[in-house]
Amino acid sequence: MTLQDRVADAPGPDDVPPLRTASPTRRLITAELRLLLRDPLTLTFVLVFPVVTMLIIGGSFGTEPDEAFPVNPSHWYVASYLTVVIGATGLIMLPVHIASYRERGVLRRFAASGFPRWSFALAELVVGLVAIAVSGVLLLAVAAPVYGLPAVSDPVRTAVGLVVASVAFVSLGVLLGTLLPSARAAQAIGMLLFFPSFLLGVGGPPPAVMAPALREVSERLPLALANDAVRSPWLGLGDAGGSLLVVAALAVVATALAARRTAL
């Protein structure tokens, strides 16, 4: 045992046996999940917005496939709107939340209080994935009695697509939160990133009715690729291997950068 070991581990004069407390990371995850439920931005953009817009647009194009929709349009949008939840979580909720923590010195407080180096990154990953899971279940629960749920053509590829897309956008959200200088800036940039992606690549008009140039852009948006990786295997429109690969690469890069940037 080194001198440092003896000094740091030696009991103080008023020492009592250590308490049995949850690990710091677990405590942080619990607190962050609790705060998530109290955040109006989360409730609005991640829970309410996708459900309301899905209900509106899902009923706007009927239920019969046509030249614009290769499947029942309502089912097309029900499958698509899971990606809206993913996008809202990654592009709005997390960047604003984390930028606000940085701006107000909350992260420094966590660091100074001895939370492990990777605990905040892990907590935000869990929080983001839980937000997506809860909102996704809510979305499907609301869609089921109204439009019915589309049958899942390839459950494994769909599940893989959902997980990879969720990890990619949660990590991207965490990364944005560490890069943007303030909560206000994160909100502005997040909206700018989210709404074009949402309208062009996921929840807006179908690509078939877009002008060629616009369609070209919409198909290359990261959120559109994530949507393709989920919707195509779900609705039996192909395995979307290329999209999945790109989103997986985004997930790896964003996760590595986000973990590095959020190290306490």
Added chain:
Amino acid sequence: MRGLRKVYDDRVVVDDLDLDVPAGVVLGLIGANGAGKTTTVECLQGLRRADGGTIRVLGLDPARDAARLRPHVGSQLQDSALPDRLRVSEAITLFSGPRATGSEALLERFGLAHRRRSAFGSMSGGERQRLFLVLALLNRPRLVILDELTQGLDPTARREVWSAVAQLRNAGTTVLLVTHELDEAEVLCDRVVAMRDGKVLDAGTPAELVARHARWATVRFALPDGESVDSLRALPGVREVRHAGGQVAVHGDRQVIAFAGAWLVARGPVPDDLRVDVPDLEAALLTLLDGAAPGPPTPGADRAGAPVPTASIGTTS
């Protein structure tokens, strides 16, 4: 801390700083904005990496051994907050490590027991600072670092927080207090270290710094009719008497206050405009920061001869 150096871009913020904090002492870091006080304690906490020098806190290197050191250090950081919607009881749970004990007693002690269910965002500035103190003490730290503890607080809240720190001092906790409030440093600190431009200017007890750098007291009043300033110059402890426009300023050692008062009483009614400037830590620091531009009541000769000792912070027990 030996030879600490920290540079931001091309700007040297802390320059070859030596510092020791003896156990059980409340040590204050004082100085103007940009003196390097906060950077120094951030390096000490392992929140910033030093560009040079060595730091040992409780025998550990804060940069390399941060995970082992931080549970033993309680911190109240400058410009930091908690999530607005986090409640007091939840903050206690969140920050309670294996060494935590007596959170209820701490909440009682700092007057927050009735605020357990309150969200951080709904608390007043004084309550927030007291909550930070509770969190800083929760895990029975061996060193408590308090950075601008009373910044932005009203006088009542400041007194509340001072009282809390005084309790820490009485309990023998080692405290490193970074402050701009010199009355705070004078009341709370056993020792103070004055910094400017990342260097230590002087260190000692508040009384020692006052004696070295702000020794002269001043008594000002309207000279009674028919009186001469010569008899004032002859009073014990008087160093200088200035007389202009019927107003007199008597500068000298602290005893001048008593002798000038007695002189006035002996000559009839005490003038209504009587004013006394007692030398304090603020005067001492102003003199120190002022460098080569002295003036009454602080004599330049005293500053020129003042030694610049090594500051001492460290929780060596």
